[in-house]
Amino acid sequence: MKYLLCFSLLFLSINVIAQQSVLRNKIATATDESAQQVISWRRDIHEHPELGNHETRTEALIAKELKALGMEVTTGVAHTGVVGLLKGAKPGPVVALRADMDALPVIERTKVSFASKVKTTYSGNEVGVMHACGHDTHVAMLLGVATVLSGIKNELAGTVKFIFQPAEEGVMRGEEGGAEMMVKEGVLDNPSVDAIFGLHISAQTEVGKITYRPGGFYASVNDLKITVKGKSSHGAYPWFSVDPIVVSAQIINNLQTIVSRNLNITENAGIVTIGAINGGNRGNIIPEQVEMLGTIRALSPADEILLVERVKQIATKTAEAAGATAEVLIPFSSHYPITFNNVALTEKMLPSLQKTAGAENVILSVAHTGGEDFSFFQQKVPGLFINVGGMVKGGNPLTTAGHHTPDFYIDESGFSTGVKALANLVVDYMDLSGKEKKR
Secondary structure, three states: OHHHHHHHHHHHHHHHHHHHHHHHHHHHHHHHHHHHHHHHHHHHHHHOOOOOOOOHHHHHHHHHHHHHOOOEEEEEEOOOEEEEEEEOOEEEEEEEEEEEOOOEOOOOOOOOOOOOOOEEEEOOEEEEOEOOOOHHHHHHHHHHHHHHHHOOHHHOEEEEEEEEEOOOOOOOOOOOOHHHHHHHOOOOOOOOOOEEEEEEEEEEEEOOOEEEOOEEEEOEEEEEEEEEEOEOEEOOOHHHOEOHHHHHHHHHHHHOHHHHHHOOOOOOOEEEEEEEEEOOOOOOEEOOEEEEEEEEEEOOHHHHHHHHHHHHHHHHHHHHHOOOEEEEEOOOOOEEOOEEEOHHHHHHHHHHHHHHHOHHHEEEOOOEOOOOOOHHHHOOOOEEEEEEEEEOOOOOOOOOOOOOOOOOOOOHHHHHHHHHHHHHHHHHHHHHHHHHHHO
16 A cells, blocks of 8 residues: 555646646747747837827737737836736735836937837926837737737636836836836735736847846945035135035945945945036136935845935035035935845746756846835835846857847847746746645
């Protein structure tokens, strides 16, 4: 009897593995069959980019495609977001997948036939609009995943929630949007999400490769505004002034000591950058005030607190020492938490990624000081965020045009890796959840 039981368990285990292999093969086949459609979606979206909270054309395209797959579709989420619900034939967990939709105020310089020629008004200025970060590829890949998983919904043990999110790049001051607003509106509820997965295309990672990191993967983001107020005078008589330009220069220099002298860089990186400074309008007039805009990046909550407090302290005390004042606003208009990959979930799903791309192509990454509002989802439910390669094979990451630049370019042959990765994460998570319930 003992041997019979062991044999039965062994047979059941082999059968489950065989079923997973069949499902993985179906996903691979369906991905290949839909590859051209994914590219077509991407090119269409790329040619018609829209800024955050204004992705109305993209919203309509996504909703149309999801409805055609027979999904329950909700539009107008956090302004222009779309949520599609795919219910498998068997009971199981709810797995969410997210893609961001918005473009950037950048004039495109690439020579591709589907390059953007769109222009709009941003902050009072006429600007070009370009998918210079790859969100067009994210939407196209997630539509590809929706197509693939819809084809095997009778074999899915659970529900998939497809989240198409607007305004990842942030919103104008005074507006709401993005992942934070979606969470507030309950996108992770009804039904409640058990885990969420997302990806970002990487122009500096070769196609076919996936990078990941447990724990802090992308940094928290706090934008800042420092207003230095002094006393105006004629430029020929500076002794009558309290020069806010000189004070601002001292503040900028002193801020650079925070990372080099206050942050334990053996544990985590950190960034304090002043990216804009505005003061005065003539060379012979010392102005009354100077405004500076910047960003703070951290990879742990403790480091984030340290950096914010030191920026405030240095700015106000440096100004005070010069007889001026400094008003510091952090965050000024936006804050993203750390994109923190749940360690247990990352460990559990790593074999899925390795089976998808090959173990040699799944690479442990360094942390990134860029930010991602996928972090708002991860604050509520366990989440895993990965990077998928979009650089041509043999390309040089140091000379390849980076994200947020006019020459940003993505090799479309890398999309299949992203589609397979997300689809396999869904079915493997469902399978693992089923096994854990039986224990």
